[in-house]
């Protein structure tokens with residue numbers, strides 16, 4: 001499948017970023033095309049979270065150009081970012097659920113606050129319910145985040161990320177700190193979110209299994225189950241990226257990733 | 272030398288930036304009135320007990336301490352005047368502000384700080400709200416409205432405290448003379464000063480609390496640090512500003 005012809009959803013050109021004088025990202029260049037999945041690996045502190053936050057406009061690149069949905073957002077003012085962000089779904093590493101709001105209000109938050117997504121209350125309620133049912137938490141509407149387990153909170157975060165049906169999904173370490181079974185449930189949900197809505201997905205993770213699931217499986221809507229990619233319909237369209245101290249140490253297809261001889265990259269592959 | 276100054280200057284610059292955004296935000300939409308009322312309740316009603324106690328006892332202690340000095344001049348009848356002027360001009364606003372700094376600037380710093388380190392502030396921005404409008408502005412409006420009221424209450428209770436000490440405990444003067452001198456001592460100037468101060472303090476207290484909260488980093492430890500800094504900085508500002516405002520009024 002030739003991805004080159006598909007529109008570019010997110011692109012970084014020679015992006016550099018630093019806190020005060022310390023560089024965190026150096027000359028990062030990559031692009032994410034429509035429907036593509038980009039799996040980002042990297043050691044702790046290599047700049048993965050910062051990368052996602054620059055894509056969301058929460059941090060500002062010191063140099064370089066960032067494009068989101070084909071629009072140059074490098075110097076965009078905060079006010080104008082809201083329109084761009086309304087088409088991006090995000091799950092934060094620390095969760096970012098509002099602990100003073102109920103689960104229902106948390107998931108409804110983007111629908112209530114993004115001017116571009118304004119909808120009648122009845123429709124909002126319905127979409128919130130659908131989204132929570134999607135992550136199998138329909139029964140927790142009135143609970144507070146503090147009353148849920150870590151895995152459940154992560155699922156609420158996913159529900160909140162996909163409730164707006166965004167064209168671009170950013171997941172920061174969705175499986176960190178979870179047991180393997182819960183982690184696989186979370187990955188199945190992310191896969192489902194990706195394939196049902198055909199969103200471009202960028203996912204930061206420490207587990208090589210997460211990458212494999214995204215790379216090798218697809219969610220089949222007809223049978224409501226995960227199927228090996230390529231068995232039916234188009235193969236999934238996945239690439240890997242490895243960050244090392246703010247630089248891209250590797251970016252390429254799954255096959256290239258598996259064969260890469262660089263010991264730094266090999267650490268993250270399943271071998 | 273320049274390096275030592277760089278950090279505080281940059282911090283102050285950031286603070287001015289946040290203040291400018293919050294204050295210009297006061298006249299712009301969106302308004303989150305629910306949050307404003309929650310904050311008013313938290314700051315106003317929540318601070319009542321401590322403000323009542325400090326107000327009452329500061330007036331009482333003043334009457335107590337002044338009694339000796341006034342007796343040596345044979346001017347014990349003036350006790351109401353002295354209590355009224357010191358309370359309304361200085362003690363009421365400053366003590367109330369210090370109490371609210373300890374209760375609410377710290378509360379704001381720790382609340383916003385924990386929101387910052389758990390990425391809730393990032394989430395707000397990502398999901399379509401401006402944290403300055405949603406978090407800082409309601410706290411600013413609520414404090415600016417509530418602190419002057421608390422101060423008036425503290426002033427009044429201080430006068431009551433002074434009255435109880437002066438008339439019942441020490442029998443320095445009669446009740447009617449106490450209230451008479453107290454009332455007549457207060458000029459327009461004193462009242463203006465006594466209300467302007469809490470209004471200015473309120474702006475500083477809320478903005479300092481929010482500022483240190485919003486720039487917290489480094490997990491729970493960072494939140495603790497932010498909270499301490501907020502209280503210390505807010506309290507120092509109160510003491511400095513009361514002098515500055517007092518100086519302006521004295522020359523007027």
Ligand SMILES: Nc1ncnc2c1ncn2[C@@H]1O[C@H](COP(=O)(O)OP(=O)(O)OP(=O)(O)O)[C@@H](O)[C@H]1O
Nearest residue numbers: 019024042043044045046047048049050051093488
């Ligand atoms: N607010 C901040 N102020 C200063 N430095 C920061 C800040 N946030 C992150 N950093 C630094 O930026 C670098 C990259 O941080 P980042 O959070 O992107 O790491 P990460 O790859 O997401 O790590 P992890 O896997 O642990 O989440 C780190 O060295 C970190 O110390």
Ligand SMILES: [Mg+2]
Nearest residue numbers: 048049093172
């Ligand atoms: Mg991270």
